[in-house]
Amino acid sequence: RYFGMKDSEIEKEFFEYLGKIFPDFRADEVNQKFLFRFPFAQHVVELGYENKIPNYKTPIRHFWVANFSQIYPEDRGTNFAVREGEKMAEMVG
Numbered sequence: 001r002y003f004g005m006k007d008s009e010i011e012k013e014f015f016e017y018l019g020k021i022f023p024d025f026r027a028d029e030v031n032q033k034f035l036f037r038f039p040f041a042q043h044v045v046e047l048g049y050e051n052k053i054p055n056y057k058t059p060i061r062h063f064w065v066a067n068f069s070q071i072y073p074e075d076r077g078t079n080f081a082v083r084e085g086e087k088m089a090e091m092v093g
Contacts (some may be wrong), residue, residue, distance in 0.1 A: 002037070003037060003039075007035050010035060011033065013037070015027045015030075019057060019059055045072060050072060050073070051074055053069065053070055053072055054067075054069060054070060056087070056088060058068070058092070064088060064091070064092060066084050066085065066087070066088040067084075068080075068081070069086060070075075
């Protein structure tokens with residue numbers, strides 16, 4: 001249902017709920033807020049996906065790609081993001 005709502009409607013609903021959890025919460029004290037909408041919770045894989053995983057290095061000079069599509073067969077998670085970040089740092093370093 002959130003995909004059909006305006007950003008302001010989602011913000012209102014979330015901030016109202018935060019006020020229930022944290023009675024001292026004040027929306028006017030929020031300095032920054034971000035709303036992201038993704039149609040899928042994680043990338044969708046198909047049979048043979050292990051042969052389609054994107055390379056870190058691209059044909060474009062000094063342009064690398066690291067994202068959750070490369071952690072297969074594991075599921076998404078912060079620990080895997082850290083692992084991929086460390087791999088990338090080693091590759092470009």
